[in-house]
Amino acid sequence: MRFYIFADDGLQRISHRVMDGLVHGYDAMPQFAGTRQKIANVIVELEEGKPARITRADGSYLHFDAAGKVHESLVNSGFEAMETFDALERSKRIKSTVVDLSPRLNREKWEREHRWELSNNDLDAISADLWKMKRAEVAKVVQARGIKPTSPPLTSEARNAVLEIETHIFGIHGKLEYLGEAALKGLAFEARSRASKDFNDAIWLGIAGAADRRREILTRHRTGSGVWYASIDVIRWDRSKRSGETESFVHEKCNSKKLAEEAARRLLVENAKYFSAETSVEARVVCELEWYDAGSDDDE
Numbered sequence: 001m002r003f004y005i006f007a008d009d010g011l012q013r014i015s016h017r018v019m020d021g022l023v024h025g026y027d028a029m030p031q032f033a034g035t036r037q038k039i040a041n042v043i044v045e046l047e048e049g050k051p052a053r054i055t056r057a058d059g060s061y062l063h064f065d066a067a068g069k070v071h072e073s074l075v076n077s078g079f080e081a082m083e084t085f086d087a088l089e090r091s092k093r094i095k096s097t098v099v100d101l102s103p104r105l106n107r108e109k110w111e112r113e114h115r116w117e118l119s120n121n122d123l124d125a126i127s128a129d130l131w132k133m134k135r136a137e138v139a140k141v142v143q144a145r146g147i148k149p150t151s152p153p154l155t156s157e158a159r160n161a162v163l164e165i166e167t168h169i170f171g172i173h174g175k176l177e178y179l180g181e182a183a184l185k186g187l188a189f190e191a192r193s194r195a196s197k198d199f200n201d202a203i204w205l206g207i208a209g210a211a212d213r214r215r216e217i218l219t220r221h222r223t224g225s226g227v228w229y230a231s232i233d234v235i236r237w238d239r240s241k242r243s244g245e246t247e248s249f250v251h252e253k254c255n256s257k258k259l260a261e262e263a264a265r266r267l268l269v270e271n272a273k274y275f276s277a278e279t280s281v282e283a284r285v286v287c288e289l290e291w292y293d294a295g296s297d298d299d300e
Contacts, residue, residue, distance in 0.1 A: 004126055005062075005144050006038040011125050012144040014039075022062070025071030027146040033068040036061050038116055042126055051130045057123060059116040068147075075249050077114055082234070082274060084110045172207060176214045181222075184215035213289060220287040224257030227288040230264035234274045234281055244280070260285045 003014035014022075021027025043056040063073035084107040091103040118126075129141040154162070179187065188211035195204035220226050231251035237244040250267060254260040264283040275281045 002042040002044055002126075002130070004040040004042065004129075004141075005032075006040070006122070007032070007144075011129065011141045013129065013141055014144045017150075018144065018146040018148075021146055021148050022070050023074060025069060027148040028068035029064060029144065029146055030068035031145075032062075032064045033066055034064060036063050040118055040122065040126060044130060054123070054127065054130070057118050057126070059118050059122075061114055061116065079234075079250065080110055081114070086273070172210065176211055179211075179214070181215050181218050184211045184218070187211045188215070217287060217289050220289065221257070226256075228254045228257050228260035229284075229286055229288070229291045230254060230260040230267060231284045231286075232264070232267045232271050232281060233284070234271065234279060236279050239278075257285065257287070 001016070003016070003019045005012045005014055018027055018029075022029070039060050039062050041058045041060065042054060044051045045053050045055050062070045063077075064070055065072065084103070087103040088107045091100055094100075125141070176184065176187075188208040191204045191208035191211065195201045195208065198204065220228075229251050231249065233246050233249055235244040235246050250271065252260075252263045252267065254263055264285050268281065268283050271281050
């Protein structure tokens with residue numbers, strides 16, 4: 001899979017790293033803030049590691065917000081895609097002398113706003129880049145840049161160390177999960193005491209910070225105070241693989257646990273139409289600390 005953006009100043013490649021960051025909301029392209037850009041998703045067949053032929057090329061639009069992010073618009077687009085497709089399919093099953101054109105018109109509107117067809121010239125420009133054609137009439141394709149820095153190389157030795165450390169960290173989190181507020185307070189104090197006796201050992205200080213954070217989460221759940229989030233995940237399940245993939249996601253920021261619970265119930269009702277034997281609609285209510293621990297972002 002290759003990604004290209006048809007910017008005003010010419011065709012640009014988008015790396016998998018940047019595209020993945022855009023889709024998941026942890027990267028941005030400020031240079032395209034507030035614009036709609038044409039994107040080509042190109043599937044290339046390889047032979048001996050080299051491009052042999054283009055097997056498919058789909059055109060779509062990315063709607064960049066004021067910060068150059070597209071995550072929220074992709075989520076909204078996903079919901080609209082499901083809603084307009086389901087409505088169109090339902091209308092086809094209704095037998096009536098009166099034809100309701102609105103499902104078809106709404107689907108066509110979604111297609112116009114989110115899809116476009118590549119021309120022969122567009123495909124020629126992509127082909128010239130794939131096969132490194134050097135012709136005077138072909139403009140040079142540059143690499144599109146995000147803002148997330150490129151990770152330094154991870155050696156095999158470092159990778160093995162990370163895997164071993166990760167196992168220990170998982171165990172530490174598991175221990176903290178089963179402690180109550182009083183125990184966590186005592187543990188954090190003891191960890192800082194041990195750190196101070198060992199030249200402010202960073203590992204003990206980190207454990208103390210993790211205990212403080214876990215205790216604050218429990219306090220938020222007990223009191224219901226602070227910022228909370230209600231969220232809905234629409235998950236399509238593959239029974240043969242016993243796995244599921246989130247197709248769309250919606251959330252609402254609230255000023256208390258009680259308000260978040262009310263919002264979650266309302267969002268469940270609004271999105272129940274997506275439920276089926278293969279698709280689940282799941283609600284969550286979490287405090288702000290858990291929300292950011294899960295890697296979710298919110299621009300409000």
